[in-house]
Every structure is written in C-alpha cells, then in structure tokens.
Amino acid sequence: MAIDAKIHRLVENFDPWSIELANDAELFWAVINGIREHGPVLYSERHGGFWVIAGYDEVLRATKDWKTFSSAQGAAVPANPDLPKLAPIEVDPPDHSDWRRILNPLMSHAAVSRHESAMRRIASALMDEFIEVGECDLVKDFAERFVPGALFELMLGVPGDQLPTTHALVQSFISSAGRSSQQEAFTQLTMWAEQFLLWRKEQPERGDVTDALLRGDVRGVPLTMDQMVSTLVMLVLAGMETTASGISHIAQHLAFDPELCRDLASSKAQTDLVIDEIMRRESVSFGLARVTTRDVEIGGQLIPEGSRVFLLWAAANWDPNVFPTPERIDIRRPRNKHLAFGTGPHKCMGQHFAKLLLKVATTEIATRMPDLQLRPGAAAEHQPGLTRVTRSLPVLFRPTRRLGHPKVLTK
Numbered sequence: 001m002a003i004d005a006k007i008h009r010l011v012e013n014f015d016p017w018s019i020e021l022a023n024d025a026e027l028f029w030a031v032i033n034g035i036r037e038h039g040p041v042l043y044s045e046r047h048g049g050f051w052v053i054a055g056y057d058e059v060l061r062a063t064k065d066w067k068t069f070s071s072a073q074g075a076a077v078p079a080n081p082d083l084p085k086l087a088p089i090e091v092d093p094p095d096h097s098d099w100r101r102i103l104n105p106l107m108s109h110a111a112v113s114r115h116e117s118a119m120r121r122i123a124s125a126l127m128d129e130f131i132e133v134g135e136c137d138l139v140k141d142f143a144e145r146f147v148p149g150a151l152f153e154l155m156l157g158v159p160g161d162q163l164p165t166t167h168a169l170v171q172s173f174i175s176s177a178g179r180s181s182q183q184e185a186f187t188q189l190t191m192w193a194e195q196f197l198l199w200r201k202e203q204p205e206r207g208d209v210t211d212a213l214l215r216g217d218v219r220g221v222p223l224t225m226d227q228m229v230s231t232l233v234m235l236v237l238a239g240m241e242t243t244a245s246g247i248s249h250i251a252q253h254l255a256f257d258p259e260l261c262r263d264l265a266s267s268k269a270q271t272d273l274v275i276d277e278i279m280r281r282e283s284v285s286f287g288l289a290r291v292t293t294r295d296v297e298i299g300g301q302l303i304p305e306g307s308r309v310f311l312l313w314a315a316a317n318w319d320p321n322v323f324p325t326p327e328r329i330d331i332r333r334p335r336n337k338h339l340a341f342g343t344g345p346h347k348c349m350g351q352h353f354a355k356l357l358l359k360v361a362t363t364e365i366a367t368r369m370p371d372l373q374l375r376p377g378a379a380a381e382h383q384p385g386l387t388r389v390t391r392s393l394p395v396l397f398r399p400t401r402r403l404g405h406p407k408v409l410t411k
C-alpha cells in the first residue's frame with residue numbers, strides 16, 4: 001500500500017530528474033508504466049510544468065508531426081536557457097534536413113562499419129589493462145574510456161596526443177552533471193572544439209565528420225564557427241553517456257544471465273538482436289522534449305500551444321499493446337520497432353556507430369569475461385538525468401591472459 005502511494009506520488013508529478021527513480025530500476029519502471037496506464041498523456045507541475053506523452057501510438061504521432069511538436073526550443077526538460085541550441089537535435093526542418101545531408105553519409109551503416117577493427121583494437125587494449133586481475137569497474141575502467149576513445153579518434157579524427165586532454169574535458173563535463181560547475185566544463189569543451197576545428201582547417205582532408213562540418217552549409221551558407229562547435233560538442237555529448245550506459249546495461253544483463261553470455265560467445269545468439277532488444281528493454285535515453293506550436297489534442301488531452309512536452313520513449317517501449325511481456329528480453333519479437341533511438345526526422349543519427357560500439361563491447365565481454373558477475377556487496381551507482389546513466393559497475397570474472405595490445409591513451 002505504501003509502495004502504491006509512492007508510485008502514485010511519482011506518477012502524478014513526474015520528475016525525470018528524480019534521484020529516487022535513477023537509483024531504483026524497479027520503481028522507475030513502475031512509475032513509467034503508471035504514467036502510460038493513467039495517461040497516456042499526463043501533466044506534471046515539476047520544472048515549471050510540462051506534459052508527458054507515454055503511449056506508443058501517441059509518441060509516434062508526436063515525433064512524426066514535427067510542425068506541431070517542435071524541437072527548436074530545446075530537447076530537454078527543463079529547458080536550459082544558458083546553453084546554446086544544438087544542431088541538428090534542436091533544429092526543425094527544413095534547416096534540419098541540411099544538417100542531416102551534411103552528416104548522414106558519415107553515419108550510415110556502411111560508413112561506420114569500416115571502424116569495426118579499430119574499435120576492437122581499442123576495446124581489447126582497455127580489457128588488457130585489467131583482464132589478468134579478475135576484477136574491474138566495467139563503467140569507469142571500460143565503458144567510459146572505450147566510447148570517448150572511439151568517438152574522438154574514429155568519428156572526429158582527434159590525433160592520439162590530444163586524446164588524454166579531450167578525454168579529461170569530457171570526464172569533467174560528465175562528472176559535474178547537475179552541478180553549477182557543469183557550465184564551466186561545457187565552456188572548456190567548447191574552447192577545445194574551436195581550437196581543434198581551427199587546427200583541422202589547416203590539415204589535409206581525412207573525409208571524417210570534422211571535415212564534413214568544415215565544408216558543410218545550411219541553405220547554401222557555410223557553417224559558422226559557432227555552429228560547427230556546437231555540433232561537435234553535441235555529437236560528443238549525445239553519443240557518449242548514452243552509449244557508455246548502453247554498455248553498462250548490457251553488462252548487467254550478461255552478469256545475471258550466464259546462458260545468454262555463453263550463447264553470445266558461441267554465436268548461438270545473434271549479437272545484433274540481443275543488443276536491439278536490451279536497448280528497447282532499458283531505454284537508456286528514456287525521453288526527450290518538444291514544444292507545441294499550436295493547440296493540439298492527443299491521447300484524449302488538449303495540450304495548449306507553447307507547452308513543453310516530454311516524449312517518454314521508455315513508456316512507449318514497454319507498451320504491452322506493441323511489445324507483449326515488455327519486461328522480458330525476447331530476441332524473437334516479430335516486430336521490434338522500438339523507440340530507444342527515437343523516430344521521425346530526429347531519429348538518432350549516431351545509431352549505427354552506437355550499435356557497432358555496443359556490438360564490439362558485448363562480444364569482448366562475452367568472450368573474455370564469460371563468467372562475469374557483479375562484485376558481491378558492491379552496488380551499481382546511478383546518476384539522475386534524461387539518460388539512465390550508471391556511474392560505476394564493479395564486477396568480478398575469472399582472470400585470463402592479456403592479448404598484448406598497445407595501451408590506449410585515454411586516461
């Protein structure tokens with residue numbers, strides 16, 4: 001009864017930044033499901049007031065109707081007036097289409113596939129650092145170093161000797177989340193991005209994302225330095241926490257399901273399907289915002305023009321009308337059109353890069369740590385925010401030999 005009252009309180013005035021929800025997965029899902037069942041569209045008075053859309057069909061409708069549900073006034077709840085608007089996530093069509101035209105060719109499945117062996121080299125070298133010890137923090141020692149390492153080196157072309165500095169800037173931004181020092185960390189990251197772009201302008205072309213920005217235009221007008229900087233920072237921030245947290249969620253499933261781990265190591269289970277299903281089940285990025293440009297009726301509610309609206313991907317991904325027994329990992333789902341990477345014009349641009357990172361991490365974990373388990377007595381640490389972030393995941397496994405890869409510079 002007391003639990004029900006607690007869930008009711010958290011559903012009624014939903015706060016995506018709640019520490020209670022970040023720290024308790026069972027409570028999180030009870031509240032997410034409660035919002036969909038009591039909604040599917042509800043109003044929360046938190047953060048100055050915003051609407052929550054939680055049914056699969058309603059979320060789908062809102063993401064596709066970008067004219068009514070605009071991204072141009074910020075994708076977060078609450079809006080942060082101190083941060084500049086980030087392209088392409090906070091730009092509406094038609095300008096948005098120009099941003100996608102600039103970046104999509106570098107983000108396609110085919111384009112990112114060529115990075116697979118380099119990703120394996122980075123992941124394997126990181127594992128070498130702790131594989132003989134039989135224990136590590138899978139987030140701090142692996143995920144939080146693997147993802148930025150790959151993003152900076154492979155996607156953006158940051159040279160090896162700059163990796164420690166850029167990694168430190170990113171870590172400082174991540175670790176200051178929710179604190180006033182995050183603004184300073186953001187400024188430092190922005191300053192690094194500008195210096196890096198100026199330097200790259202003088203270098204021979206590498207054909208990577210940085211080059212695409214340096215040569216890109218919106219409506220025929222070359223991108224300004226501010227636009228390039230904000231996009232570079234956006235790519236790093238959009239890609240890092242989400243993907244690193246994706247790895248930690250996958251690792252937690254593998255730790256609790258040794259059979260799945262064995263099936264992955266022996267290729268009995270198809271890695272791509274497992275990853276996709278865990279991404280649906282966990283909905284790492286659990287919701288993002290829009291602002292209505294007119295009065296609109298949806299899910300039986302009238303949402304007035306100018307309202308901030310939170311699209312709850314997590315609730316849509318657990319909608320039992322679309323995903324029967326949604327709490328189960330079921331790789332045989334006939335229709336897995338989940339929204340873990342969003343949908344509509346803003347569907348995650350980095351999804352193929354992210355999925356490849358997740359695949360490399362998953363196979364490395366399953367083959368090199370097949371008996372992975374959470375360290376008894378050590379709890380995973382989480383962080384409140386719009387991404388379901390795990391900050392620390394201490395694990396044990398049977399020690400094995402190093403493979404002898406050169407050390408990765410990101411520490």
Ligand code: HEM
Pocket residue numbers: 071075088089090100151155234235236238239240242243246284285288289313339340341342343345346347348349350351353354
């Ligand atoms: C598991 C990892 C990831 C998850 C769960 C995720 C999730 C999402 C979601 C839900 C959206 C939709 C935003 C919206 O509709 O407002 C999105 C957009 C986006 N993501 Fe990801 N993302 C991941 C990894 C990445 C990576 C690795 C990158 C690139 C480095 C990236 C770059 C972007 C960009 C640029 C957008 C905006 C696209 C647009 O507005 O057209 N993401 N992501």
